[in-house]
Amino acid sequence: MSITIRKIAKDLRLAVSTVSKALRDSHEISIETKKRVFEYAQKVDYVPNLYASSLKKRKTGNIAVVLPEVADSFFSLAINGIESVAREKGYHVMVYLTHEDLMREESILRDFRSGRVDGVLISVSGGAESNSHIHDLCAKNIPLVFFDRVCEGIEAAKVLTDDFDSGYKATEHLISKGCRKVAFLAMSENLAIINHRQRGYEAALNAYGMQVNKNLLIYCSNNETDNHSLIYRILKRNDRPDGIVGSVEKLTTTVYTVCNELNLQIPQDVKVIGFSSLQIASLLNPSLTTITQPAFEMGKTAARLLFEALEKKTQEAKAETIVIPSVLFERGSTQTF
Amino acid sequence: MSITIRKIAKDLRLAVSTVSKALRDSHEISIETKKRVFEYAQKVDYVPNLYASSLKKRKTGNIAVVLPEVADSFFSLAINGIESVAREKGYHVMVYLTHEDLMREESILRDFRSGRVDGVLISVSGGAESNSHIHDLCAKNIPLVFFDRVCEGIEAAKVLTDDFDSGYKATEHLISKGCRKVAFLAMSENLAIINHRQRGYEAALNAYGMQVNKNLLIYCSNNETDNHSLIYRILKRNDRPDGIVGSVEKLTTTVYTVCNELNLQIPQDVKVIGFSSLQIASLLNPSLTTITQPAFEMGKTAARLLFEALEKKTQEAKAETIVIPSVLFERGSTQTF
DNA sequence: TTTATTTACGAAACCGGTTTCGTTCTAACC
């Protein structure tokens, strides 16, 4: 159907190898022949078949980005960072969404073993109690870099933020604003970064002479309506918290929604701080105090690590871990009067 | 390096064709042989090489989604819709960002001619005065479906919303709320859907006995800071508008930002309505009245059209156009007292 | 018993670039 290298060879009365070499600008082809081939290829609008060369070269020029969702400011910004580096390197980005579903994550990674991508960037989904699917991929020698939601049991490059410190700072901030009953909204229990944030939260409580109250530790899921009713119940209690740390953006906005429903005033009745890279955090009602991760930067860094691994022939992937600190932006939701 | 079909054939003393057929569950292989092959393949962890089969079958199982950015609620939701259908069909999604840059869009589409993807879903970038790159792709017989930001000069399937009506309704809504100087924030002049929204805006003005004021038609770009100063200047004028229609989400949030800076009250000083699929529109300060496009649904529909084209062998792609209406959600930003 | 058909499998071509390994011819060197 479409123009192949053999067709060009035939038309030009050359060998296919000559045409191939000419098109790749090989030194063993004369300038005139190259010119002839180039011009003819141009004229007939020759486009090389990607799959033929991928098959031979064992490279696809694709990298995968696996993440829970794209409707989260952190991830959408991180994609931009990744994409900018990939573009620079001439690679293509394939985005896969797990929707926080381990089964999907598994089936996605399983597919990668077919060689569809040269490398993988991943932010693991919530329920990653098992990580054999990640191991299996590494066993196939496909370079893999974690970003943000890392998987601690696996030796691979990682890019993350200072989660413990951020959890600490967020909690400390609420305490400094007068909160005495600070709740922490966690996600599925086996996410390392959430655990770190939580430990930072607990450390801050202890540092200020408060103890951890199980009732103020709320484990949410990836089910929006479940989370809503969970948070609703907490805020309806008489001894409701006077400060909330949202470890994930979505949970924080749910707090806002529930407060609206319950007619609770933020920050008067309850102060809120959330992990979020939302650019319109300052436009919320009230503006949201955030722990903001350097999403774009993290995406770029992770991508760079991946390309380092891809470009070096020796497969001794040094399992580097890069920490990029988050920043606390104080806004209306933790204001005091 | 990795296990191939030939290795299996050798180990099992079968012909490669037999193994291939067995693995594909061909009827011309006996049950016992199939079982033997399956089990052995399982045991040695055989994974077929995707590029070898793609080369032969002339199918990749990938579709491309080309869009301006991912940090816009419409697009991030649309991706989810697309992804859900693709998943169901066993296809993989490759996301490409143009950043509203025609050059990038061209280079991205040019690459597709190599057969990297089986089909393309695209929401064109702003400055699409030229569309030859899209034509070229269609010439290669690669199915293409437009969604949201269509390109009118090209005969292909399209999924969009009722842009004219939405522009009309948005404007009418502001007028009904007492606005007499309604401004329209447009994007780059050659985006068909923005033009339709604008024409709806103009029609509404006329219907209510007002004429179009050039000073209230503001052409923004994809440069955030430029837009900011443009909008800033408009709102600083003495004869500033008392109502604003934001044709794109990003422009609408910029209006909010500027109003904060100028200490203008929404909706008292100026009422705002914006095209947006932002799920937290109701959490903004004030909550934002929106024209909300059925983003997820549009993504799904576009993907379905693409798969229809992919699955039908006959290449008579009927250039269907599907319109899915938007909904106006009235909230605080257009409230009257 | 002979012929037709089905079943089960193998050999080899094929998809379209890439790469290795010649081969020819010319220029250069001792």
Place this chain on the structure above:
DNA sequence: GGTTAGAACGAAACCGGTTTCGTAAATAAA
């Protein structure tokens, strides 16, 4: 003059599945 080095190009193997076609054996039909 004979040998060598290098330049320019061709033939064919190769990447790893897929598919076509052929064939032997077994079964069914005549």
